[in-house]
Amino acid sequence: MSYEIVIGLEIHCELKTKTKAFCSCRNEFGAEPNVNVCPGCLGMPGTLPALNKTAVEYCIRAGLAVGCKISRYSAFERKHYFYPDLPNAYQVSQLEYPLCIGGGLTLDSGKFVRLNRIHLEEDAGKLLHGPYGTRVDLNRAGVPLIEIVTEPDLRSADEAVEFLAKLKSALLTTGVSDCKMQEGRLRCDVNVSVNKPGDKWGTRIEMKNLASFSAIKRAITYEAKRQMDELDKGNTFVQATRRWDDKDGKSYPMRDKETSNDYRYFPDANIIPINVEPSYVESIRKTLPEMPWELKERLQKELGLSEYDARTITSDKAYSDLYLNVLKTFNEPKFVLNFIMGEVFKKLNALGQDDIEIPLKPEILAKLLKLYHGKTIAQATARELLDEIWESNADPEQIVKDRNLAQVSDSGALEAILQKLVADNPKAAEQLKMGDPKVNQFFIGQTMKATGGKANPAVVLEVLNKIINK
Amino acid sequence: MAVTHDELVKLAKVSGLEFSDKEYTELIQAFKQKTELMEAMNAVDTSGIELRYEPINAEKDLREDVVRPSLPRDTALSGAAEKDSSAFLVPATVE
Ligand SMILES: [Zn+2]
Numbered sequence: 173m174s175y176e177i178v179i180g181l182e183i184h185c186e187l188k189t190k191t192k193a194f195c196s197c198r199n200e201f202g203a204e205p206n207v208n209v210c211p212g213c214l215g216m217p218g219t220l221p222a223l224n225k226t227a228v229e230y231c232i233r234a235g236l237a238v239g240c241k242i243s244r245y246s247a248f249e250r251k252h253y254f255y256p257d258l259p260n261a262y263q264v265s266q267l268e269y270p271l272c273i274g275g276g277l278t279l280d281s282g283k284f285v286r287l288n289r290i291h292l293e294e295d296a297g298k299l300l301h302g303p304y305g306t307r308v309d310l311n312r313a314g315v316p317l318i319e320i321v322t323e324p325d326l327r328s329a330d331e332a333v334e335f336l337a338k339l340k341s342a343l344l345t346t347g348v349s350d351c352k353m354q355e356g357r358l359r360c361d362v363n364v365s366v367n368k369p370g371d372k373w374g375t376r377i378e379m380k381n382l383a384s385f386s387a388i389k390r391a392i393t394y395e396a397k398r399q400m401d402e403l404d405k406g407n408t409f410v411q412a413t414r415r416w417d418d419k420d421g422k423s424y425p426m427r428d429k430e431t432s433n434d435y436r437y438f439p440d441a442n443i444i445p446i447n448v449e450p451s452y453v454e455s456i457r458k459t460l461p462e463m464p465w466e467l468k469e470r471l472q473k474e475l476g477l478s479e480y481d482a483r484t485i486t487s488d489k490a491y492s493d494l495y496l497n498v499l500k501t502f503n504e505p506k507f508v509l510n511f512i513m514g515e516v517f518k519k520l521n522a523l524g525q526d527d528i529e530i531p532l533k534p535e536i537l538a539k540l541l542k543l544y545h546g547k548t549i550a551q552a553t554a555r556e557l558l559d560e561i562w563e564s565n566a567d568p569e570q571i572v573k574d575r576n577l578a579q580v581s582d583s584g585a586l587e588a589i590l591q592k593l594v595a596d597n598p599k600a601a602e603q604l605k606m607g608d609p610k611v612n613q614f615f616i617g618q619t620m621k622a623t624g625g626k627a628n629p630a631v632v633l634e635v636l637n638k639i640i641n642k
Numbered sequence: 643m644a645v646t647h648d649e650l651v652k653l654a655k656v657s658g659l660e661f662s663d664k665e666y667t668e669l670i671q672a673f674k675q676k677t678e679l680m681e682a683m684n685a686v687d688t689s690g691i692e693l694r695y696e697p698i699n700a701e702k703d704l705r706e707d708v709v710r711p712s713l714p715r716d717t718a719l720s721g722a723a724e725k726d727s728s729a730f731l732v733p734a735t736v737e
Contacts, residue, residue: 189707196710205728209718225704232700245697254658256732261658300729307729310718434656445697452701 175366175403177396178373179326182361183339185318185349186295187230193294193316194221194264194443201355205300205309213314215259221443223248227316228271228446230348231292232456234318235272237346237463238339240290242453246271247445248292251435256308257297265319266291267437269445276322277338278465280483285335286323293317318348324363324373329392333385336360337487341464344489353526359383364392366399374399375409379416379423384526391416395423467492475505484513490528497534502542511541515558531563540568548572550579552625579628586635589622590615594639604640612636645673 189199195212212219232242247269250262270291278284297313299306320339326332340351340358351358360382365374377395382388395414402409414423462470464486471482486492491512498508516537520528540561544554549572557568557577572578593615594601604611615636619627650669654661661669698704712718715728724731 191705191707191709196705196708197712198709204715206715206718206730208712209715210712214713214718222705224707225700226707228700228704246700247697252657256730299732301734305734306732307726308732309729436653436656446700446704447697448700455701 174369175396175400176369177327177329177392178324178365178367179328179332179392180324180363181320181322181326181332181336182363183320183322183336184295184359184361185234185320185343185351186357187227187316187318188347188349189224189226189230189316191224191226192314193224193227193292194314195219196222197314199315200311201352201357203311205307206311208311209313213259214310215261221264221440223443223446224316227292228448229456230316230346231271231290231318232448232453233346233460234320234343234348235275235290236453236457236460237342238275238277238287238290238320240272240275240287242448243269243271243273244448244450245269245445246448248440248443249437250440251293251437253435255296256306257299257310257313259297259310259313263294263296264440264443265293265437271448277335277342279331279334279338283325283331285325285331288321288323290318290320293319324365329389329396332362332392333389336385336388338464341487341489345461345463347461351527353384356383360388362388362392362395364395364399366396366403374403376411377409377423378413380413382416384418386526387416387418390418390421391423394421398423464489464492477505477509481509481513485509488528490530494530494532494534494537498538498541500538501535502538502545504541504545507545508538508541511544511554515555519558519562531565532558532561533565536561536565536568543568543572547628547630548578550620550626550628552620553577553579577626579626583631583635586619586623586627586632587639589619589627590632590635590639593618593622594636601640604636644677645670 187199191197192199192208192213195210197208197210197213200208212221235242246266248264249267250260251265251267252262254261270289272290274287275290276284276286293316295312295315295317297308297310300309322335326335340353343349343358344351349357353359361378361380362382363376363378365376367374377399379391379395382391395416399409413426415426416423468482468486471477471485472479477485484491485495494516495508495512498512499505502508516530516532520530537558540554540557543549544551549557553572557571560566560571561568597614597618600611600614604615612633616627616629616632619632620629647666647670650661650666650673719725719728719730722730
């Protein structure tokens with residue numbers, strides 16, 4: 173009997189503000205431990221929080237990008253728990269009056285995934301586990317986060333990953349965060365339950381702090397299967413938090429203490445509720461850039477890209493930035509698109525990152541593509557050069573000149589090579605005369621070999637036809 | 643609505659606090675006064691009165707996002723019971 177999988181996500185995203193949420197310490201990733209701390213974020217008695225204007229603005233900005241309603245009135249609560257990375261023994265968060273309500277994103281299938289809310293809160297510090305115990309670094313304590321909570325609208329691991337990728341791309345576009353999953357700046361809690369179609373929803377299991385697309389996909393797949401197996405055996409289970417171990421590929425129960433949900437939320441009397449005027453919301457809305465789904469429509473309309481191509485090239489901001497910036501100096505939309513979706517994607521897949529970073533500068537890629545498009549260099553040379561300039565950003569024109577990589581389009585030079593090939597391979601030459609197109613490839617291949625991959629295939633064919641039909 | 647002894651014991655436990663029996667008795671009294679005050683306020687008929695609040699303005703009244711110097715690390719660590727040259731030390735936490 174088949175089951176339906178029900179998934180909801182809670183996404184935590186660190187905001188790219190200059191300072192922390194409630195004090196003026198620097199918000200900085202990768203600093204020496206405990207250099208960005210003050211009495212406020214250390215939780216010293218007698219200090220008072222001072223809410224960061226930009227953190228509020230970024231939360232609103234993120235909300236507007238994904239269609240949330242912005243609350244006129246918003247307030248902060250304390251969420252209490254004890255952990256060494258939390259100096260105040262509470263996290264300032266928003267429960268009753270979040271800044272953003274509702275909204276959502278549309279998947280490629282056309283399905284709309286609803287958001288419940290986006291609220292502003294603060295991050296905790298970091299525990300550094302070592303052989304001599306645990307060290308606490310509070311640089312991150314108080315860094316502003318937004319928590320984006322979906323409704324339980326997702327029905328498969330693939331949908332969850334697609335949603336998260338789309339959300340990440342939207343957040344990157346708004347500029348409120350750099351969303352680096354590898355640095356823990358975008359993390360995801362996943363709620364999974366299973367039920368038989370038509371039945372009411374099953375018991376929800378939460379897995380916290382999943383830090384990569386593959387972990388999210390594997391964790392959901394594993395956990396859904398585990399729940400189905402339990403139910404098939406006639407077992408029941410209680411709502412709980414499980415820990416995902418990405419190395420084992422398994423989820424494990426967490427000790428009761430860690431999952432106790434008694435956070436004793438209450439209003440933070442030190443932070444005065446905020447009033448968000450509609451005029452302020454509108455002024456933020458005006459500064460929103462073109463969102464990925466808007467760009468996709470525009471590329472289809474203005475450049476005539478197919479739905480698939482437009483969707484793919486806008487699926488990550490790194491792709492669309494590269495594409496649009498190459499077009500600025502080399503305006504061949506289809507040609508550039510095919511090269512990026514072919515060669516550049518191949519290279520990125522080989523690197524296998526969650527956070528796409530393309531070191532190659534668009535203007536350098538444009539130069540390479542001009543050489544390739546103008547048939548100065550062959551495809552094989554273009555590929556090799558892409559590898560070479562990927563990080564170095566060396567000038568492809570200079571390399572081609574220095575190493576004499578230009579394609580041989582000189583029919584005189586090719587004729588000598590092909591004459592010899594035809595003479596050396598009489599059988600193949602005979603087949604070619606009979607009109608067997610497969611033999612073309614043989615001669616092109618041999619000519620490539622003889623020229624070190626620099627022969628222009630079109631010219632090879634032209635010359636070959638001339639020789640054969642003489 | 644009064645706060646019971648059992649509720650206070652639970653609250654003390656999750657808050658990591660310990661009280662004597664005498665303190666519990668006093669706390670129950672103190673809570674009772676507060677809840678009575680709230681009940682008295684709840685009894686006031688507020689229907690038809692528009693909600694008013696005096697929050698601060700998100701655009702004008704909040705702290706500008708400008709970095710100010712943090713504490714020197716030695717000072718930040720000076721109150722810690724256990725520390726090394728750059729961090730606070732705590733008993734090993736089990737993940
Ligand atoms: Zn601080």
